[in-house]
Amino acid sequence: MKAAPVVSDVLLGLAVLLVLASAVGILVMPGAYAKLHFVTPAALVAPILVTLAIGVRMGLTENTGESCLALVFMVIGGPYLSHATIRAIRVRERGDWRPGGSGKAPGTEEEQ
């Protein structure tokens, strides 16, 4: 029995477990701030595991390369999206993302 398929299946299983747990977290946790914590495992860690699983199974092939490319975009874009989301939610709730902000909704401040 070769090790590569076993390792690949284990990595896939971990990725699926991670995504399922994150999905339950998104459903159960109260409020947007708490829910956002459960996007990161599914958007960053699980893609790494899936890419590793494909790489272990296929070796250095076109499939692995394109998976790595998608992974790079997700790893770069994911943190930006999370940060922008939390900033937008804060602006929506308090009118400004800074502590002690204006308290007005964005775009409603009068120009001086």
Place this chain on the structure above:
Amino acid sequence: MSFVAAAIAMLIATIPAAVVLVRGEPPEAVIGYEFITSVAVMILALLAQGFQRPSLFELPVLLAVLMYASGLVYIRALERWL
């Protein structure tokens, strides 16, 4: 076969996020949308690998790029108009 099974399991995992997307407040719905698009990238990659179609690997790459752009559009709308 394990890749297709993993894709199906991840597809099932999108159901809770879809519930949040449909029933939650706008900020929660955006978070559900981000989760679903992230999982969709993996589902497309797993299906392409499972069915041995290397040409289909372009779909997850494209979706990974579009996920970033579309996410920012929704976030901007959430911040200003929703």
